[in-house]
Amino acid sequence: MVDTESIPGADRIESAIRSAKYEKGFALAPFLTAGYPSLDRFPDFLQGTAAEADLIELGIPFTDPVADGPTIQRTSRTALESGASIPWILDLLATTQIDTPIIIMSYLNPLLAYGFDRFAKDCASVNVCGLIVPDMPFEERQPLNQIANNHGLCVIRMVSPVTPNDRMKQICTAARGFIYATTICGTTGADDAIDVSAEQLLTRVRTHSSIPILAGFGIRTANDANRLSHHCDGVIIGSALLEAIDRNEDPADFLRNIRPISTATNKNPGIKP
C-alpha cells in the first residue's frame, strides 16, 4: 500500500540519482556531520559540498554513534560540543538555499526526543527528502516509516554483505528513494580496500532492487568510486571528506577529484531518465 504510493521526497531522490548516473557516470552523495568543524564554519562547507553533490547527507551528531568509525565519532563529538542539535540544523536549512536533495542521518534517540511527527513535519518544510536511521532495522521501521511517508519523506533502507537473500528481497521490495548498500561489514570510515566482495554485494542487490543503489562505508578515493560505479548508481563519501576538511582542503575540490567531470566522456550509455 504505502510502498507504492508516490512519496515526493523519494521521487526527488530517485530522479536526482538517475540523472547523475546518466549525465556524470555516477551520483555523488557526500556526508557531513552537521555542525562540524564549528557552527560558524559549517554553512560554508555545506554550500561548497552541495554544489558538487547530487544528494547530500547531513548527520545529526549523537553521543554514542556505534555504527561509526573514529572519524565520525570525533566530528560528532566536536559538533555536539559546539552546540549542534536538530533545531539548529533545521533552522540553518530554513535560511539556506540548497537545491540538492537533502537526507538527514540520525541515530534513533535524538529523533525520539524531538518527536517523530514533529521531526518529519519540520524536515519536510526545509527541503529534506529522506531519513537514514542506522540503528532502526527493517523490523523496527514502524511507526517512523509511516510518519515520514505521511509528510512526503522516505526512510532509506540499508543492506550489508551479511544480509541473507530472502531478507534482502524483502527489504528491497519495500524500499524507496535508494538502497544504501554498505559494501563492507564494519563501521563508517573503514580503510579496508574495496574488493570483489563489494562488487558481489552490489550485483546481488541489483537483482532485487528496481530503485537506485548507492554504495557507502569505506569509499575514499576516485578509484574506489569509479570501480564501484560500474555496479551501482552512486557512492556515499563521509569520513574521507571530513578528513579532507581537517586537512584544510576545500570540500568542493575534494569532491571534484573523486568525480572529475567532463560530461562528454563520462556519459553513461544508459536510458535517459
Next chain:
Amino acid sequence: MNPEMTENAAGTIQDLIEGRLPDETGRFGPFGGRFVSETLMHAITLLENQARAALNDAAFVRELESELADWVGRPTPLTEARSLSREWGATILLKREDLAHTGAHKINNALGQALLARWSGAKEVIAETGAGQHGVATAAACARAGLPCTVYMGAVDAKRQAPNVDRMNRLGATVIEVTSGDATLRSAVNEAMRRWIKNPETIYYLLGSAIGPHPYPWLVREMQKIIGTESRRQIMDRFKRLPDSVVACVGGGSNAIGLFHGFLADPSVRLIGVEAGGTGTDRNAASIVHGTPGVLHGCYTLLLQTDDGQVLETESISAGLDYPAVGPEHAFLSSVGRAEYRTATDDQALAAFDECCATEGIIPALETAHALAAAKQLATESPGELILVGFSGRGDKDLPTLRAKQDAPNG
C-alpha cells in the same frame, strides 16, 4: 513516554510470569526491541535461534548444570548476617554470589554463554566490562571452553579496577582499553559493538548484563535466574516462609533480574532495585529513578539523557553501576509497579561497605554495597522484616579505589 513507541505496547506482569515476555519482537511491554545496524540483524536472529535450541538440548543443559556445580561452585550459600541484622533491626540474609568462582554473579552468564558460543561454532569471543568482573568471568569461561577472548574495558575503569585487568591477562584474555567517549562501561559497549559489526559471522559477543538488543536481555536473565531459584528454595527450607523484601543493586540489572525472577510470582514479596546515587541528584547513574525513555545500545529503555536525546555521562564510585541505561525488563517492572527502584549514594554505599567488612567478615564489591545500604534503609523503615540481599560480588577489586579515596586529602 514517547507515544510512538508505546502505541501498540502490550504485556502484563502475568505475561511475564507465564513466560510470554519478551514477545517475538523482544519487548517487555514497550521496552526492549532490536535497534541495531542491518549488519548485526542476522547475527542476533541467529543467536536467538541458537540460544533457544541450546537451552532445549538435554546434553547442553546437562553440561551447563554440571559446570555450574563443579567449576563455578553452585549452589552458593545463603548467609544470615547476624551482626548487621542486630544493628539494623531486621533479619538480613545474603545470597552469596561473591563465593561463586571468580567472585561475582557474572560467572553464571559468562559460563552459559561461553558454552553457547562453543556450541554454535564461534571462533572468537568478545566482551565488554565495567568493574572487570564480567571480563574476568568471561576470560575464565573462555579459557575453560577453549575459545580466544578479547575484553573491552574503559580506560577509567581499567585504572580503578586494576586487579581485574591482571586477572584477565593471566586467564589468557586480551584486554583492550577504550579511550573513546567517557572511557567507562558505556564506551566499552560501544567499542565491543563496533568490533562485532566487523565480523558478525565469526565473533560471539558475550554481553555481560541484561541490556542490549533482544535476545540479550532475555538470554542473560535466563542464565542468571538460578540466583533467584536457589535463594527461594534455600529460604523456604530454612525459614519456612518467603522474604518480605528482596534487594539487589542494578547497573545493567543482571544480578537483580536473576534474583527477582525467583519471586516474581509471589505478590507478597517486595522487589527493590538499587541504583547508583553517585554524589547526588545531578551526578549519578540512576537511569530508572532519574531517567526518561530512549534507545541506547540496541534497546528502548530508561536512559539518563538531555532534552535533545544525547546520553549523559554518569557518576558512581562503583564501576559496575556506572552506566546511563538499564535493562529493558527492569524498565518494564518499574512501569507496571511490580518492582521499586531507589538509589544509594557513594557515601551510603561506603558506609555499608565498612559495616559489612567489620561485622560480617566479608568484603563486598562496591556494587553490592549499594544493595546493603538500601537494606539498611529498609530495615529502618520496616523493622523486623526478613530481607534477602543479592550479595552480587566480592570487593577485592575495589581496594585500589578505596585506597585512593583514603589517600585523597579530603577523602
